[in-house]
Amino acid sequence: MTDTPLLHVDMDAFYASVALRERPDLVDQPVVVGGSGRGVVLAANYVARRYGIRSALPMTRARRLCPHVVVLAPDYDTFTSVSASVMETFRDVTPVVEAMSLDEAFLDVRGATRRLGSPREIAERLRATIHxxxxxxxxxxxAASVSVAKVASRRAKPDGVVVVSPAEVTSFLHPLDVGELYGVGEKTQALLHRFGLLTVGDVAHTPLQTLQRALGDHLGRxxxxxxxxxxxxxxxxxAGPHEPERSMGADETFARDTDDRDVIVRELLRLAARVTGRMRAAGVAGRTITLKVRFADFTTITRSRTMPEATDVTVEVHRAVTHLYDALGLQRVRVRLVGVRVEGLVLRATVHHQLALGEPEHGWADADRAVDRATRRFGAKAVRPASLV
Incomplete structure (x- = not known):
């Protein structure tokens, strides 16, 4: 039985790395992936990071930090496809894979060591295969725990492996700033610093009761x-490759903040069509529909509605998010971003729709599938709702 059974595998600058596969001429230049207007940086390659550019940075600030940065448009279909292939590679090693996002996951490899070697050997095998x-x-x-494996993968970047045995945990963790701990954000880091707890070792050697009095029972423990x-x-x-994802969604940042309901509802339709199109392609449907709204001051809210039965129909999802938006009762409040997400996904084949009295046999679901067939043959813009033309 290995004493370090957990791997945290994190793609290096995932979105930028995938985007640069087709542009090897840009590998040595500062490159970011994101919208070219008022959006944010989705990812930055390591060259761009030397200028202080990080993900989630407004694109306008990124350009100020590095005027000659190259901006590549995101290709979400390719990102999703590469991620799915990577996750399948993980599951070829072990069925115990906890995916955290498109580009990172934890793996428990204790059942694979007899077949594939030590955890370090498995880590090197994964790196070589993915490359x-x-x-x-x-x-x-x-490492032996989730948080230590996460910190170790950060220390391994880029393109490396760091193994921390149980005997090495304290010498590895305790010299680090408390902000290095997994899940400790800027606010918690600042709070700990105010208490004089600067390093992980400072926290470790503070009595548990003292931590709980200062920070609360849960956070202290x-x-x-x-x-x-x-x-x-x-x-x-x-979920594995033959199981549905838990949710699918899409966001859009407006070129200019807007309080025009027609503009916002039209964008919600575009996003609903994008999300439900992906759902139908994946053969899934969902019951919980979530609206995200980000205002001009970057305040962000979400509202959700659970449908009577799972759906993948564009009109139904759009109607739900429009009702959620109208229920906010916004009066001339300017909106920066909107998003649509469908959660609680299940395989579409398991959903059986019961026709209501007088309901036609063929409806919007059939129309959506006809549109899907047309767009697969003639391109994404072949058939669209009239309001989006």
């Missing part, structure tokens, strides 16, 4: 476990 098959690199942290590397070591496997 050979996908043309991108990844970094891997290997959680930080105590993180500082000693004794947090969870069990994973919650996520």
């Amino acid at each position: 050979d098959e996908q043309g991108i690199t990844c970094s891997v942290g290997v 959680h930080l105590h476990h993180l500082a000693w590397g004794t947090d969870r070591s069990d994973l919650s496997p996520t």
Whole structure:
């Protein structure tokens, strides 16, 4: 039985790396992926990061930091496809894969060591396979707990492996700033610094009762476990390649902040069509529909509605998010971004729609599938709602 069974595998600058596969001439230049207007940076390659550019930075600020930065438009279909292939590679090694996002996951490899070697050997095997098959690199942290594996993968970047055995946990963690701990954000880091707890070792050697009095029972206990590397070591496997994703969604940042309901509702239709198109392609449907709204001051809210039965119909999703938007009762409030997400996805084949009395046999669901067939043959713009033309 290995004493470091958990791997955290994190793609290096995933979106930028995938985008650069087709542009090798740009590899040594500062490159970001994102919208060219008022959007935010989705990802930055390591050259761009030297200028202080990071993901989620407004594109206008990124251009100020590096006027000659190259901006590439995101190709979400390609990102999703590459991610799915990477996750399948993980599941070829072990069925115990907890995906955290498109570009990172935890793996429990204790059942694979007899077949594939030590956790370090498995980590190196994964790096080589992903590089050979996908043309991108990844970094891997290997440890006995989730948080230590996560910190180790950060230390392994870019394109490396760091193994932290149980005997090395304290010497590895304790010299680090408390902000390095997994899940400790800027606010918690600042709070700990105000209490004079600057390093992980400072937190580790503060009595648990003192931490709980200062930070609350839950946070104090959680930080105590993180500082000693004794947090969870069990994973919650996520959906495999033949199971549905848990949710699908899409966001859009307006070129200019707007309070025009017609403009906002039209964009919600575009997003609903994009999301439900992906759902139908994946053969899934969902019951919980979520609206996201970000205002001009960057305040963000979400509102959700659970449908009577799972759906993948564009009109139904659009109608739901429009009702959610209208229910906000906004009066001349300017909106920066809107998003649509469908959650609680299940396989479409398991959903059986009961026709209501007088309901026609063929309806919007059939229309959507006819549109799907047309767009597959003639392109994404072949058939669209009239309001989007």
